[in-house]
Amino acid sequence: MKKILLLAVLALPVCACFAQEVKEDFQPSELNQPGQQYPMVNSQGYARFRIQAPQAQHVSVSLGLGGTHGGTDLTKGEDGWWTGTTSTPMDEGFHYYHVSIDGGTFNDPGTANFYGSTRWESGIEIPAKDRDFYALKNVPHGNVQQIYFHSESTKEERVAFVYTPPTYDKDLKATYPVLYLQHGWGENETTWPLQGHAGLIADNLIAEGKIKPCIIVMTYGMTNGVRFGGLGGFNFKDFETVLVDELVPYVDSHFRTKANKDNRAMAGLSMGGMETKNITLARPEVFGYYGLFSGGTYAPSDIKSKDQAKVIFMSCGSKENPDGVTKAAADLKAAGFNAYSFVSEGTAHEFLTWRRSLREFLPLIFK
Amino acid sequence: MKKILLLAVLALPVCACFAQEVKEDFQPSELNQPGQQYPMVNSQGYARFRIQAPQAQHVSVSLGLGGTHGGTDLTKGEDGWWTGTTSTPMDEGFHYYHVSIDGGTFNDPGTANFYGSTRWESGIEIPAKDRDFYALKNVPHGNVQQIYFHSESTKEERVAFVYTPPTYDKDLKATYPVLYLQHGWGENETTWPLQGHAGLIADNLIAEGKIKPCIIVMTYGMTNGVRFGGLGGFNFKDFETVLVDELVPYVDSHFRTKANKDNRAMAGLSMGGMETKNITLARPEVFGYYGLFSGGTYAPSDIKSKDQAKVIFMSCGSKENPDGVTKAAADLKAAGFNAYSFVSEGTAHEFLTWRRSLREFLPLIFK
Numbered sequence: 001m002k003k004i005l006l007l008a009v010l011a012l013p014v015c016a017c018f019a020q021e022v023k024e025d026f027q028p029s030e031l032n033q034p035g036q037q038y039p040m041v042n043s044q045g046y047a048r049f050r051i052q053a054p055q056a057q058h059v060s061v062s063l064g065l066g067g068t069h070g071g072t073d074l075t076k077g078e079d080g081w082w083t084g085t086t087s088t089p090m091d092e093g094f095h096y097y098h099v100s101i102d103g104g105t106f107n108d109p110g111t112a113n114f115y116g117s118t119r120w121e122s123g124i125e126i127p128a129k130d131r132d133f134y135a136l137k138n139v140p141h142g143n144v145q146q147i148y149f150h151s152e153s154t155k156e157e158r159v160a161f162v163y164t165p166p167t168y169d170k171d172l173k174a175t176y177p178v179l180y181l182q183h184g185w186g187e188n189e190t191t192w193p194l195q196g197h198a199g200l201i202a203d204n205l206i207a208e209g210k211i212k213p214c215i216i217v218m219t220y221g222m223t224n225g226v227r228f229g230g231l232g233g234f235n236f237k238d239f240e241t242v243l244v245d246e247l248v249p250y251v252d253s254h255f256r257t258k259a260n261k262d263n264r265a266m267a268g269l270s271m272g273g274m275e276t277k278n279i280t281l282a283r284p285e286v287f288g289y290y291g292l293f294s295g296g297t298y299a300p301s302d303i304k305s306k307d308q309a310k311v312i313f314m315s316c317g318s319k320e321n322p323d324g325v326t327k328a329a330a331d332l333k334a335a336g337f338n339a340y341s342f343v344s345e346g347t348a349h350e351f352l353t354w355r356r357s358l359r360e361f362l363p364l365i366f367k
Numbered sequence: 368m369k370k371i372l373l374l375a376v377l378a379l380p381v382c383a384c385f386a387q388e389v390k391e392d393f394q395p396s397e398l399n400q401p402g403q404q405y406p407m408v409n410s411q412g413y414a415r416f417r418i419q420a421p422q423a424q425h426v427s428v429s430l431g432l433g434g435t436h437g438g439t440d441l442t443k444g445e446d447g448w449w450t451g452t453t454s455t456p457m458d459e460g461f462h463y464y465h466v467s468i469d470g471g472t473f474n475d476p477g478t479a480n481f482y483g484s485t486r487w488e489s490g491i492e493i494p495a496k497d498r499d500f501y502a503l504k505n506v507p508h509g510n511v512q513q514i515y516f517h518s519e520s521t522k523e524e525r526v527a528f529v530y531t532p533p534t535y536d537k538d539l540k541a542t543y544p545v546l547y548l549q550h551g552w553g554e555n556e557t558t559w560p561l562q563g564h565a566g567l568i569a570d571n572l573i574a575e576g577k578i579k580p581c582i583i584v585m586t587y588g589m590t591n592g593v594r595f596g597g598l599g600g601f602n603f604k605d606f607e608t609v610l611v612d613e614l615v616p617y618v619d620s621h622f623r624t625k626a627n628k629d630n631r632a633m634a635g636l637s638m639g640g641m642e643t644k645n646i647t648l649a650r651p652e653v654f655g656y657y658g659l660f661s662g663g664t665y666a667p668s669d670i671k672s673k674d675q676a677k678v679i680f681m682s683c684g685s686k687e688n689p690d691g692v693t694k695a696a697a698d699l700k701a702a703g704f705n706a707y708s709f710v711s712e713g714t715a716h717e718f719l720t721w722r723r724s725l726r727e728f729l730p731l732i733f734k
Contacts, residue, residue, distance in 0.1 A: 103423070104419045
């Protein structure tokens, strides 16, 4: 115990020396709970945390790499508040994290929660230079609505979120194409509407005239409880049944959709990309546009016929495996498919990569 | 410090003796995060908590009254998990709570968060005997959608949640009456859709033929930042402007409403009741039906003319001040008003009182 404390003390000068390079222009993260000052972010992307726990022995956050156990160790002040700054700048965009208090895992009381890693995690936003494309502006807004649909295969009422474009309630004769958009492992149906800003991205693209209005459907994809294990045992068939045989018919019967393959797309991030690949290939008659966001690639041999997919889109962050998606797109193009790749500059397997991927994917589909 | 630990130790036999009366039929709370066993609730309404914090000195939860500082003290086991059971049964329904770890305030990692007390709090549900009226069933479901509306008075894009009934997207010529439903102090626009189950309550009443389909609009009511203070400085006028001059016109222009006083109601819980009273009286031409849920009462002298309000509804829990609403309704009836009171049996100033109040209020309005 003494040794750990000693290490913490020895770590102080280190933090101090980093601190000298850190600009003291910290602002509260935009995801903070109302009235909360911390966590904060500075113009360089450093994150600073402040947690009250006067009698705690050890407090750290899972972001950063400078801590004795990874993450960032916080240091207790006279006032009983623990404070610490990441030892390096964070990538731009959204990051999940949690707080370790005396060996237990909790969320930062300063910020809102976002579902990831099969739990509601803390979230922090490092303002991205290009954040305008998902900003909330005074433009016509579509609505994101929660729907319940009955699922015979899972014997329950299941939830989905449906984005309808700004014009949806204006011209009641108009019908719309539909994108089915999936979250990643450990996330759920709230992920794309909240940390993904799917609705705001579509609102802004529509307002700029870059896309035609469409409907976006987001539901829970970890149907068979892979939730608490790895992906090894994941059976895509269970979700394929819920999505294609239950949700698609529900959406086509409850919303004004163009109910055909040429007006139906599927995309997903990470595990949602794996679902997209499996389901689009298993049901070639259902979806006409494919999007894998940090979610693998298609090979020419995967796809039965040239006209099976009108658009094949594959993306990832520059800190992932950009050559993989670039080469896959080149191979597909060489084989005569309408394929695209996108690499998100300066991002890893995180949400800014996927927000940008959606921004790039939407203008390519439903043409 | 030693003394506090000693107290904790002395408290053990006490907990133990209570434990003998407690039925060991605990089940996970229905609000728990996926896969989480704790917190648990038994058939008597006792709540049991289990939190991992191996090196913590003191862990307690804010529910219950048996703790050294109120709430419930948890006791550390060999495995580093802290466990404790409330010393008495809890009232049926939803309760907010939080966890104290070594003097800091955190949420229980086992359960989901709900916005209350101006922060995202932990929530636990003690199953109510009459819970069927807000249960998720295989009946036609309306949708709860998030909308953004531009507010000139606050110079921002504001959020509201709008419940549209199951038939809304079927008969595109139909128009609907609208209830504006407000949360309480420290809560926000997510409160009625989530812990209030407003949409499910309406779905079930519609399915049973007890009410005609209506739209329910829920927005944030603490417009002028009373959020972090008491109610003393709360200026109802700011919210009156947002609600009546900005949101009502937005809803009437974006949804198929019956846009007149005879088809527009306002109700609210606690502080939302105070808002309802102030705004309905200040704008008698806007709302035709008034509902105060644990939110005060109207006196005959408050109301200008007999035909100002078609229905006046006042409610509270039997553990609040039931005589107040009963007498107020009697006085209003004696004065010739169409007034109703409702007392929620066995509940206090909490959400089961307000779920039941909504169930009682909806069938009385829009006739």
